Amino acid sequence: MNLYFKLGWRNNLRNKRRTGLAALAVGLGLAALIFTDAISIGMLSGLIDTATGTFMGQAQVHRRGFLDTLDADLSVKDGPALLKRLAGEPLVKSFSPRAISFAMIASPSNSASVLLYGIDPAAERGVSRLERAVKKGDFLAGEDEAIVIGAGLASALEVETGDKLVLTAAAAGGGELAQAMFRVGGIIKSGSRAMDSNLAFIRLKKAQELLNLGGNFHEIALAFKDIGNAEDPALPFWKDYGSGENEAKGWPELVPELSAARGLS
Structure with missing residues (x-):
């Protein structure tokens, strides 16, 4: 397992620019998913509050x-x-x-x-x-x-x-x-x-x-x-x-x- 880790880490360091761009893309994608999910949950909570609080x-x-x-x-x-x-x-x-x-x-x-x-x-x-x-x-x-x-x-x-x-x-x-x-x-x-x-x-x-x-x-x-x-x-x-x-x-x-x-x- 240590050997595979060392090989993977060495491969990442071989092209730092490519590794950085890949990490940035993954990070931005994950952040976008979290942000979108938070907006969706917030909107749904607002709809529930409107439905229950307005009159029902x-x-x-x-x-x-x-x-x-x-x-x-x-x-x-x-x-x-x-x-x-x-x-x-x-x-x-x-x-x-x-x-x-x-x-x-x-x-x-x-x-x-x-x-x-x-x-x-x-x-x-x-x-x-x-x-x-x-x-x-x-x-x-x-x-x-x-x-x-x-x-x-x-x-x-x-x-x-x-x-x-x-x-x-x-x-x-x-x-x-x-x-x-x-x-x-x-x-x-x-x-x-x-x-x-x-x-x-x-x-x-x-x-x-x-x-x-x-x-x-x-x-x-x-x-x-x-x-x-x-x-x-x-x-x-x-x-x-x-x-x-x-x-x-x-x-x-x-x-x-x-x-x-x-x-x-």
Whole structure:
């Protein structure tokens, strides 16, 4: 082995210029690979942060089948009790209950179909950055009948803050249509065309009244103290909160394409 090493070293020294150029090329190539990989990992981490932090949350709890149908009757099983449990859960930093439904929204000029979210503004601040996206008005800080919509939807409906809108949605317990009037309290620009054109937000209590939910809701979005917990399929949390009629999923299950990209990085 020593003989081969001496021969190799002697051969390298025989043409120092060639050896230096070869070493430089290998070094630059390795540095480029490391740099490219670091950029790729950084970009992917940014995408994950955007996906989870803008509104979705790092994990969610639903009634089984709700995500497939958005059926108003499929509220989280024992939802109020789960919120009390989550308040004492050492892994969880914050959580926010949400009511969700398809709805029609109408202004004096136009109408559009939207995905309506009933949210608790205070709880939402710990899970998402939705409030930071408000560019006009405020984040459900005024009257109970306030509604927050995206800039794209506001443009389609030809409304501004202070204008009135009528929401129509199918209530739970029979699907009868329910209507209520709201006033535009805020307009958001999240950077997502789909979100800014298709979502509307009202207070959770108003959504529960409109949809005849009582004290129930359809989703619990949450953030862990360590986001790595959301990526751990063996975490007991998923069974603890996803047993029986409910299911608990981290962002890798909610956005599998991002999880697949993480696996390739």
